[in-house]
Amino acid sequence: MKLLNEESVKGRSLSLIGKCDVEEYIPYSRFLRDEVPELPQVSEVTLSRHFSALERRSHGVNNGFYPLGSCTMKYNPAVDEEIAAFEGFTGAHPLQDDSEVQGSLQVIKDLEDRLSAITGMDAFTLQPAAGAHGEFTGLLMIKAYLESIGETERNKIIVPDSAHGTNPASAAMAGFNIVNVPSGPDGCVDLEALRQAVGSDVAGLMLTNPNTVGLFDKNILEITRIIHEAGGLCYYDGANLNAVMGIVRPGDMGFDVMHLNLHKTFAAPHGGGGPGSGPVGCKEFLAEFLPGSHVEEKDGALVRVRPAKSIGDMRSFDGNFLVAVKALSYIWMLGAEGVKEASQNAVLNANYMRVKLSDIYTPAYDTTCMHEFVLNLQKLKAETGCSALDAAKGLIDYGIHPPTMYFPLIVHEALMIEPTETETKETLDEAINALREIYDKAYNDPEYLKEAPHSTVIGRPDEVAAARHPIVHW
Amino acid sequence: MGTFVPGTSAEQDQMLREAGYKNFDSLFADVPEEVRMKDLPEIPSGKSEMETYEDLRGIASRNKVYRTILRGAGAYDHYIPSIVDRIASKETLVTAYTPYQAEMSQGVLQQIFEYQSMICALTGMDVSNASVYDGATAAAEGVMMCLERKRNKILVSGCIDPRIISVIRTYAHGRGAEIEIIPEREGRTDLEQLGTLADSETAAVLLAQPNYFGIIEEAEEAGYIIHAAGAKFVLYCEPISLGLLKTPAALGADIAVGEGQPLGIPLSFGGPFLGYMASKAALMRKLPGRIVGETTDSSGRRAFALTLQAREQHIRREKASSNICSNEALCTLRAAVYMSAVGPQGLREVAVQCSSKAHYLAKKLAEAGLNLAYEKPFFCEFVTEGEKSGEILEALSNNGILGGLSLENGRILWCATEKCIAAELDRAAEIVKEVLR
Incomplete structure (x- = not known):
């Protein structure tokens, strides 16, 4: 997708503020910049469509499940x-x-x-x-x-x-x-x-x-x-x-x-x-x-x-x-009762998911959790070569935002799942099924999982190159 | 009561059962009995959406909102193009979080990259971060990132917003850095004093352009003095003024910081605002906060990702360049849309109108009987001296005009933006004249 400056055409602009109705006063020239800043020159329709496209290339709580551990991605009331x-x-x-x-x-x-x-x-x-x-x-x-x-x-x-x-x-x-x-x-x-x-x-x-x-x-x-x-x-x-x-x-x-x-x-x-x-x-x-x-x-x-x-x-x-x-x-x-109900259901949802996954995935601590739980994927990695990262990327193809990965540091191959209280049982069941299918995929077709996601606008970015030769503006 | 829990009680019972729990209480068995709560005292029962909406609308109406605002001092009333609100309300961009998962966050990442690019264009710097909390924290982070083992002193111009100085002092107390204030002289930073104070222990020097009194500093000259002492030059710049004034890079600054609120962010009783930070390439790996970089994916397609994360708290923990995690990303969206909507000529025009209207107001207030405190070039803010400052501000308020900010000794700090029409500026001057008559 083009950057906004690549959609810029010299002379295009919006009509925003009227003519100045007082005498113009510009500071001494020695204080002034030589050229105007190189900002995009675009029409309003270009702006509208550009940012609509950026919105489509993103994932919010409104788009789907977002069980990003430690971040409490609950629904935001309209x-x-x-x-x-x-x-x-x-x-x-x-x-x-x-x-x-x-x-x-x-x-x-x-x-x-x-x-x-x-x-x-x-x-x-x-x-x-x-x-x-x-x-x-x-x-x-x-x-x-x-x-x-x-x-x-x-x-x-x-x-x-x-x-x-x-x-x-x-x-x-x-x-x-x-x-x-x-x-x-x-x-x-x-x-x-x-x-x-x-x-x-x-x-x-x-x-x-x-x-x-x-x-x-x-x-x-x-x-x-x-x-x-x-x-x-x-x-x-x-x-x-x-x-x-x-x-x-x-x-x-x-x-x-x-x-x-x-x-x-x-x-x-x-x-x-x-x-x-x-x-x-x-x-x-x-x-x-x-x-x-x-x-x-x-x-x-x-x-x-x-x-x-x-x-x-x-x-x-x-x-x-x-x-x-x-x-x-x-x-x-x-109110008082709703605040408590929120916490109770946040904890219920996490335990429901934990229990429904613990026969195949290894919970880092196999006991009642609070609002989130951590899976340890060391066994999966040892047996299939598929890491926590691969499993996380696999979830993207189900329209689910991956859990927090590799945190906390004391758990190896960690996936930290926080469903929050605002998700329906159907959503939790879909996510459980997705994680179970990913588990099967790791054993049946590990290469596919290692190349996930397959449905997104880009594949895995080269983060090493990004850090070695930083390109941080257009 | 209101609720955002979708499950029916039958579903909740089923889920409890399937997870192996008798009831909700059994989920909390690890909470020591002696501190477990029975109920939540002091919190009333929940209200419906309609009641909440109406009650908070009533509370909002208890704030006085002015049509004409002649007060700035760190929060500026500029025109916000409608497209800014429309785009900044896009639900996905509002409800996403930090783009940790690049493949499904290209939109947010590209938006931040575009914001960084525009901040670089505005300031002339090589790299911008993805924002910090506000201008004052940007200033504090900007000077703190310059501290070195043998350079523990920070010089701050006495012509900087006292609220910013307060934040810098608070931050500096943590690290144990020494703060010295460079005295003011006739509304500007005293460069002679700067020359005396800047030494081999000085890590950074902070000036504001324009400064708190609206005056344009001799920043280039300050830069020579600062660099001669081997210190870093941090310049706090009001972003609208950069449509017209020399860039911090052209003035020799190593780091540019400032408050991005004038770029399409409403006054909002002071927040959320937007701290921008940009620097020369040499300091890139010392910048705090998120930075988005461009790279490619495995098929060679353009891709964006969070980069240089070795600076950050989730990797480096106590050795990180800052503790910042959440920033003001949605405000960078507003700023990016604002800068693209006005464009290069439009930003210059807004700056010219701010300057023109402030000078017109200054002239009119002088005719009304107030004296300009300083005879120095200014941008869109200026200070007057004179009698009856309290009465003046009260009379303006009674007539629906928010006057300047009262400073000590009867001084008033005024501001005009492109939104102030000539007739209102005339009316304000008339009211002042009436009070002073």
């Missing part, structure tokens, strides 16, 4: 898009006086309150723009807290070896040293290894529960107790909260600070990679360190207040506001 497009929300300038943006502040306050109720935290900020941004925020808050009590020698963050890559990367950005603790044979935190790792230099622990192999760590209360007794704080990576809403709260499991992903758990769409939103919640003793501003009620009106010992700002203004609007609309529709 009404949320309509609501986020209200002019009152899109037309508000972030630097308007608080009295003029009571609607926005009400959205923020209401969402903060509901997220606190769901997570058991005492205060929230909506400023972080994504999950990783939230992790960085929470770690800076831990750092600021430790500085405030004079415990600056605490410079280690403990991260399980199964953690999301963002965890150690965020800890490094916050200036901590990272201590990786191995997981036990059950996929959960090895308590003995954890006890060995803690000491007077520990600032905290980053953990997601359910963890990245999809299991609820039943020792969670002991884990957070070990960290607290050593004087550290517990950070909850909320990437997997979709499994436990209305079942158990991070705040009750002993966590002090956490982030959520509104674009995962709270049904805001993923936008081809973003925008997301990564609100950070914390217990009362950390609230004064929150970044940005906090919305409070004062004399019958809502006002933005900067917390007393705020770590500063994580980005300009008050966060990805329109994403927050979508999350609030979603929570309002679900």
Whole structure:
């Protein structure tokens, strides 16, 4: 398919803004660029068709099943898009006086309150723009807290070896040293290894529960107790909260600070990679360190207040506001019972798929999973030469987006499947059948599978060449 | 209650049974009894779609939306072509995620590649990433990527948006980098002071073009001083102005960063916005975030894929160039459609009209009795001084005009864009004149 610049014809344009109705003023010529930027020159119909073609060459939740583990690709309600497009929300300038943006502040306050109720935290900020941004925020808050009590020698963050890559990367950005603790044979935190790792230099622990192999760590209360007794704080990576809403709260499991992903758990769409939103919640003793501003009620009106010992700002203004609007609309529709129903069915769907596949595929941990589960395809690879990658690519020919591959790192030939609660039984059955057919194919016609996908606009790209001789613009 | 769970209770029972579970509770046996919840306090019952729509429409209407906006300071009210909203609402592009699976994500990948190409055209740089969260985080990532073992100091112009400086300070505190502010002198970065401050420990120097006060900096000269000290030059550029002004590459910058919101993204109470980042080729492998590259598939067909992933958190973990994972991809779509819709001449025309209308407004406000704070060339923002700034802004607001941003000491930071028609600018000046009379 052509690139947009290849569809460009000199002199073509859209008619967008009128003639200037004041005297023209152009800055001194020494400040000006020599030539106009080389942007495409196209008509509106070309634009419309070009991007329609790009849409056809993509796969979204609206096109089909998207069981991308750890990403919670649930259905995004249509009404949320309509609501986020209200002019009152899109037309508000972030630097308007608080009295003029009571609607926005009400959205923020209401969402903060509901997220606190769901997570058991005492205060929230909506400023972080994504999950990783939230992790960085929470770690800076831990750092600021430790500085405030004079415990600056605490410079280690403990991260399980199964953690999301963002965890150690965020800890490094916050200036901590990272201590990786191995997981036990059950996929959960090895308590003995954890006890060995803690000491007077520990600032905290980053953990997601359910963890990245999809299991609820039943020792969670002991884990957070070990960290607290050593004087550290517990950070909850909320990437997997979709499994436990209305079942158990991070705040009750002993966590002090956490982030959520509104674009995962709270049904805001993923936008081809973003925008997301990564609100950070914390217990009362950390609230004064929150970044940005906090919305409070004062004399019958809502006002933005900067917390007393705020770590500063994580980005300009008050966060990805329109994403927050979508999350609030979603929570309002679900209510207390719907939130719990979502988690229950996310977990049911994952277990249904796990059980229906475990006679041929090897679950990495053959026990009740939460909202996702991990298959280990080492046996398949050894016997057929077909890898997790080949099986994943095979799914594409069924119109199914592949699961997360080769993660977590502690499982070899891993496929991580997260169906979410918004899929029908028929969709799950189709995916189960597809995976079973792929298994057969691996034994009967491995070469076919190794060349999959066969139905897409391109075959497997040469990623080595792309990295060796990068072509990064037209 | 609202629900997006499609299964009927009969189906759910069947699935529980087939998976070997008695009921939902048995799925959660690993959750310790003492912390398992009975219900969710403080959350009301669910509402219907209709109720939710109407109630949130009521809340949205409590925001005051202005027809004429003379306030910028980091968020700009530009005309957004209708085609931008149409294309950015395409369901597949809205509901996809990061294009990890290239074969079924060529559309998203090509769109990001096109965005990267247009950012390179705009800035004159060699490589652009697929976005970071906003302009301030782009600035912070831009200076942080220059840190070296023996260069731990970052110089930031005092003529930069204080919100951006706040973000840079927050980021820098994490890594333990030292931040020094280059003083302002008559609305511009003091280049003499820059010469004194920039030394062998300086990793990067950040200036904004135009700066927070709207003034066009002598950025080229700054670049010589910065490079003489062996530091990297990071330039924060407002993208519409690049339809007219010299590119950061032509000004000698090593890294160009900025807020992409003016490129077809609504004000939206501050987000989602779009941080763009581009650099010279030599710094390509230090850039944070996703980068899409062109390659071929096994049959030699043109293909796009995420590339240079060895920089990223999912491969490098604590040694990654940044922790960024989700970015602002859908905003890059808006920006790409915007830039293609206006085209090269159109972008120049928008820039010329912003400049022309801001200068017209400045002239009218001066006639009304306000003084220009600086006698320096500016683009589409400028600062006035004078009495009664509070009353002026209130009177404008009462007349449906969002006036400039109140700064300290009675100063006001004004902005005009192509959307401001002459009659409204005249009316604003009349209101100011009335207040000052």
